[in-house]
Amino acid sequence: xxxxxxxxxxxxxxxxxxxxxxxxxxxxxxxxxxxxxxxxxxxxxxxxxxxxxxxxxxxxxxxxxxxxxxxxxxxxxxxxxxxxxxxxxxxxxxxxxxxxxxxxxxxxxxxxxxxxxxxxxxxxxxxxxxxxxxxxxxxxxxxxxxxxxxxxxxxxxxxxxxxxxxxxxxxxxxxxxxxxxxxxxxxxxxxxxxxxx
Amino acid sequence: xxxxxxxxxxxxxxxxxxxxxxxxxxxxxxxxxxxxxxxxxxxxxxxxxxxxxxxxxxxxxxxxxxxxxxxxxxxxxxxxxxxxxxxxxxxxxxxxxxxxxxxxxxxxxxxxxxxxxxxxxxxxxxxxxxxxxxxxxxxxxxxxxxxxxxxxxxxxxxxxxxxxxxxxxxxxxxxxxxxxxxxxxxxxxxxxxxxxxxxxxxxxxxxxxxxxxxxxxxxxxxxxxxxxx
Numbered sequence: 379x380x381x382x383x384x385x386x387x388x389x390x391x392x393x394x395x396x397x398x399x400x401x402x403x404x405x406x407x408x409x410x411x412x413x414x415x416x417x418x419x420x421x422x423x424x425x426x427x428x429x430x431x432x433x434x435x436x437x438x439x440x441x442x443x444x445x446x447x448x449x450x451x452x453x454x455x456x457x458x459x460x461x462x463x464x465x466x467x468x469x470x471x472x473x474x475x476x477x478x479x480x481x482x483x484x485x486x487x488x489x490x491x492x493x494x495x496x497x498x499x500x501x502x503x504x505x506x507x508x509x510x511x512x513x514x515x516x517x518x519x520x521x522x523x524x525x526x527x528x529x530x531x532x533x534x535x536x537x538x539x540x541x542x543x544x545x546x547x548x549x550x551x552x553x554x555x556x557x558x559x560x561x562x563x564x565x566x567x568x569x570x571x572x573x574x575x
Numbered sequence: 576x577x578x579x580x581x582x583x584x585x586x587x588x589x590x591x592x593x594x595x596x597x598x599x600x601x602x603x604x605x606x607x608x609x610x611x612x613x614x615x616x617x618x619x620x621x622x623x624x625x626x627x628x629x630x631x632x633x634x635x636x637x638x639x640x641x642x643x644x645x646x647x648x649x650x651x652x653x654x655x656x657x658x659x660x661x662x663x664x665x666x667x668x669x670x671x672x673x674x675x676x677x678x679x680x681x682x683x684x685x686x687x688x689x690x691x692x693x694x695x696x697x698x699x700x701x702x703x704x705x706x707x708x709x710x711x712x713x714x715x716x717x718x719x720x721x722x723x724x725x726x727x728x729x730x731x732x733x734x735x736x737x738x739x740x741x742x743x744x745x746x747x748x749x750x751x752x753x754x755x756x757x758x759x760x761x762x763x764x765x766x767x768x769x770x771x772x773x774x775x776x777x778x779x780x781x782x783x784x785x786x787x788x789x790x791x792x793x794x795x796x797x798x799x800x801x802x803x804x
Contacts, residue, residue: 392607392608392609392610393609393610393611393612394609394610394611394612395611395612395615396611396612396613397613397614397615398613411615412613412614412615413614413615413616414614414615414617414753414800414802415615415616415702415754415756415802416702416703417615417702417703418703432804433802488615490705491704491705491706492615492616492703492705492753492754493703493705
């Protein structure tokens, strides 16, 4: 990855101004960043058009990004705390719209004027799969709600086979000469097998 | 939307600060330290302290904000008392239309006057801008460190502080913190007289008042800046 000269200069300094971007390629797309207020971002990564990113400010967090180490594929759990019940309802109702959609995490460096120094850098690409909700009450009556979006990388679940059925069609599709499941259709819960057949 | 009763509830202590997520790497042996700021400019926080309420109006006004604020759900416009630091005109006064209570003027025919600050944008400013062009009237001179506010989205207010001043042919270019929350157009008025921000209560229990004999009270309140969706 070749860094812009302005970014390199900032990294060499003592103060780095950088925020994370989150883009979910759903319909409509989800655009959020870890700063305060809205920000207009140029096209980057999977966000081919760029657009207005919603600031989730101090309530949102991006977990540490890990590379593939010792064969363990990282999974990201991105959480948004402090959401109200309306957001929970919206997320629950539209969770199918966001499931298995490409997710990109970007890093945007900013200058002293808090404007982007260059095109954001794409630091993680994955697919969203599970949305979880939690709601907890504290002793003082405060209720905190949290939405967590779990995102798997391209390496997540790579050893897990696709779902299939123990049927003749499925088995023949995998191996055309395999007759192992040819008689499955004749079995049911109460079947009694006689041996030798 | 509520408006904090500025004239009824005068805070004795005002702590207006910008809260940001700054992560430090720790100090090295050579004294170097790297910090990362990820907020894109930060978020205002406000703490007010009121050592004593003496009147029934004050107690009632406090309750309106405390319970009407709904633990941080309802936005509240809060003006900051910062008159001494405002860029008051020097020796030039406007608003000379106020008479005595009986309608008469001074013996020389003049009326009461006050040093109102006149400041307007001289160029459009984009959302998240940190430099704005401003023309001041009545001889006001910004020095840096002044609070001011701009209205946006109808009744909301964004508050800023000036961190750098550059004089131009038409006025001043002001560097401000934090970045603008909304776009603004030429001619909009900057409020230096009563800089106002839109806040919400920081959370449940963040505004409380203890009363003595049901007559006097003391209170503290914490707010965070309200950012619309």
